[in-house]
Amino acid sequence: MPEIQIPAFRVASRAALGSKTALRSAGISIAALPEGHVIHVLGEAGGPDLAPLLREVTGGRPHAVRTAGPAQWFLVGDEALSAAGVAAILAALPPGAAGVDQSHGRVRIRIEGPMVERVLAKGTAADLAPAAFPVGHSTTTLTGHIAAHLTRVAEDAFELMVLRTFAESLWDDLATMSGEYVLQAADRA
């Protein structure tokens, strides 16, 4: 069939934040997470809470199931999946749930350190106090100009999940927001 053959052409995925070096300081650290998988689960409006069933699909890994709005969830993991792998997850979804592969549409950034609430408060109007935003809680919120899905994964660590095409801009904004803690540390070094 093909009139042209491409011998051994290597198909490779290019990471959206591949050009960014992780920022590390005593106060705040920012790192791009592996471009693993993100499955967007769409339940029926007004339907039952599917989170317990979805946790079975993800094997109970911590923070693998994240609320993404009414009757919507993200199934998240560090492992990049083949088309067959995605298909297997979609097939395992509870009856009535639709799944959409967003593994390439979303990029995850981890931000952590004692100053993490201070830094994120420069971008989001969400109340980040642990009582209001406990570990495991998620919300979609503006971070500066850019909408992102925010999850607290530890007392002083959050994950931001952002649309791929905004990822570099969000990274640059986070670097600016962290500047007073990161640059300060660099000055001392």
Added chain:
Amino acid sequence: MNRLRLSTGGLIDRSRPLSFTFDGRKMQGFAGDTLASALLANGQRLVGRSFKYHRPRGILTAGAAEPNALVTIGRDGRTEPNTRATVQELYDGLVARSQNRWPSLDFDIGAVNGMLSPFLGAGFYYKTFMWPADFWEKVYEPVIRKAAGLGRATREADPDGYEKCWAHCDLLIIGAGPAGLAAALTAGRAGLRVILADEGALPGGSLLSETATIGDRPAPQLAADIAAELHSLPNVRVLVRTTVFGWYDGNVFGAVERVQKHVAELRAGAPVERLWRIAATQAILATGSEERPIVFGGNDIPGVMTAGAMRTYLNRHAVAPGKSVAVFTTNDSGYRLAADLEAAGVGVAAIIDSRREGSPVGGGSARVIKGGLVRDAKGGKALAGVTIAVDGSNETLDVDALAMSGGFSPVIHLACHRGGRPIWSDAHGAFLAPQDTEGLTLAGSAAGVGSLSACLADGAGHAARLAGLLGRAAQPAVFGPVAGEGTGDAGKPLWSVPGIRGKAFVDFQNDVGLKDLKLAVREGYGHVELAKRYTTNGMATDQGKLSNINAIGLLAEARGVSPAEVGTTTFRPFYTPVSFGALTGASHGKHFQPVRKSPLHDWAAKHGATFVETGLWYRSAWFPRAGEKTWRESVDREVRNVRLNAGLCDVSMLGKIEIHGRDAAEFLNRVYANAFLKLPLGRARYGLMLREDGMIYDDGTTSRLGEGHFFMTTTTAYAAGVMNHLEFCAQALWPDLDVRLASVTDQWAQMAIAGPKARTILQAIVDEDISGEAFPFLAAREVSLFGGALRGRLFRISFSGELAYEIAVPAGFGESVADALMEAGEAHGICAYGIEALGVLRIEKGHVTHNEINGTVVPADLGFGKMVSPTKADFIGKAMVHREGLTAPDRLRLVGVKPLDPAATFRTGAHILAKGTEATLENDQGYVSSSAFSPHVGSTIGLALVRNGPERHGEEIVVWNGLMGETTPAVLCDPVFVDPANEKLHA
């Protein structure tokens, strides 16, 4: 140091001297000084010239209300005009310059205005410079503005960083004076999340200037002790140098923190100012009260200041106001100042008390003149003496400083920001806050509470009550007995003094005097809002903090009514000026707006793309090659090559929406004007989405990938809008339909591959057969790529009119797949093409975009009339699209246009005139909506919306561009310029 600096006392650190300059003169102060206190300590009383009359002005206050001591500090891009010296903390190396004077502060030519002042009263300019009319804007106003003024902003870019920040709390306390500190301690101990904000560098407010003791602790010590305890509480955040400037809906407060406006060396990466948005469940306004000046002749001469300010400079900054001081007061507070002056060894010539009755104690040994009024102050650049009227006779005192206290106005600005009106209280001789300030409680002297002990108790009491409301048990903090405090007696307001000779100022900053207000009443502008605008009283950068209440009192006196009847003007944010830098935050330079980068951005860049900003996207516009001198050469080549061979274009930025659900087909059938219910599996269809008013909203293709699974594409510009529209339809219009929506714009890298060789090239990477039979026009299917290495989605759709496909692959693989296609296509002459070529190709085929779908067209206007389903029960736009006006035959409809002379050209936006008619808007027949040079036609071509357009093919017309003065003879034609039979499309 100067003799004016006391050798002991105050909250200055004498071990840390700081050097600074004022108008180039080297001076010294100490850590803990403000610029104002340091200037006074150096004997510099003259610090500025007034706005209109260029009168010598000194320092009137010790706080944010200062109208006189405005200076420019900093250099180059950090130049900051109109800085209040009374607020600016001193730092080493500070550079300050006086304003509004020429050639110098001491000798200012503009002071001649003062001699002309009999002519320069309120309204003078408007009355005088009326004729000729256009001279006002061109001559008079610029000249007047040049002569009158404030400091000048720099034209250099500000090198510093700013940021915005959110905060949340149970209780926000605004003001860290006695009431605020007591409230914060009470609430903090009870475990509430507390934010305490104060504009000063240290918490304490009036405690820092106070000589009373509380539980045997000096007042400043109490402030320091409370601050230390607050710092130890993890649930309390103390924001100093932070002005809360506005109260907004939802109990959100705006505040600006001056993070690094008080330091010589900036901390890298940290902002100089930070704008806070504080969401508070409850708030306490403990902003204290403002002391009113008294309106007498020469009340603006350097050396005259408010009594509270003099007390601050004396007690907090250890600066003596002069050698011999007079105190003019309407209330008890002046007596406390006199006692403090005496204790510091400063001579007090007299206390002039406007009251005849009462015998206040605590004034020390100074002579008291009961029932006395300071009628006039004398002096030029410094006070030389005062004339006192008492019992019908005059007495002159030689003093070099005069303190005045005309009573106290609670600082209630924020309480009025959401529309409430202040209420006059005769008992307080002041306006108090409106009653209905839900979520905001006033405490301390902001609530009209008088004495120090009462303020401490009031703040603690309110905090305990609010803690209870918020579900926490709290005990009001107690601090022990207060010794040596004032009575807090308000006194009776003294609006005016009879027999004034000199100029008596009400609004110091705008040079509005007593006479101006009287003139306003005489001329019929006695209403408070009219008087304000007629005289400009209260309209300067200080927003009338010192002048408004006095002006209201004077208007009331002149009209013979109570201040309650005069009322107030409106309080609005901001309480004090906020820099544009703080309001901008980090959103400047590359952070002005986000950049959206296509997954094929780097692919395009390595092929040399020139990018163009479209919304937030950077789209590849064209791909110049060596030897091409203009963009047109590149674009013409790309266009020709697509029609001759093949081209690859990044279309990843088109909106993409995944639609799932049992009722997805029915949903689309209602959203689109054309039929979608029976779209077969594996097929794409062009869809027209209308607004309720029948106009086209957006267009694009939607493919059916499963029984209840569709994939919609939208235009780039309307991607977010269509998503919102669909969500609204699903959630609000038809909640009974089972539809779930997900935006997948970012999931896919999508490429258009167009041209006669497109199939051959694409087949090299697609595993399935994509021959014309197996994959016909409008086929849409998931496909396997590279021998099963990857799966993508393939659509046979065409914007260029060529044999064309769009292939979507997971975004990360986009560049790799584009590389493979370029490699496979090399032998077939493939080229990368940008959106300029894309535009030319679609215009050549008469395909529309939002240039044509501009909100004024219905489907029939673009030749899509037959697409609108006549049989569907309902769809958005159905009710309106058949209205008479939207079906009228003479509507502007789509037509092609090309110049008669192929060398001639015209532009998008130009208008169409019938041949031989005059170039007027009355003769307007329509307009060119898109235009480009077509290498295939060999001339400029255009799409136009023209009256009866489709019936006028072949008619000669004139394209008229009235803005550019261009006219081009042209002919209307079929909008499809290339391959009208669509043979290439179906090849």
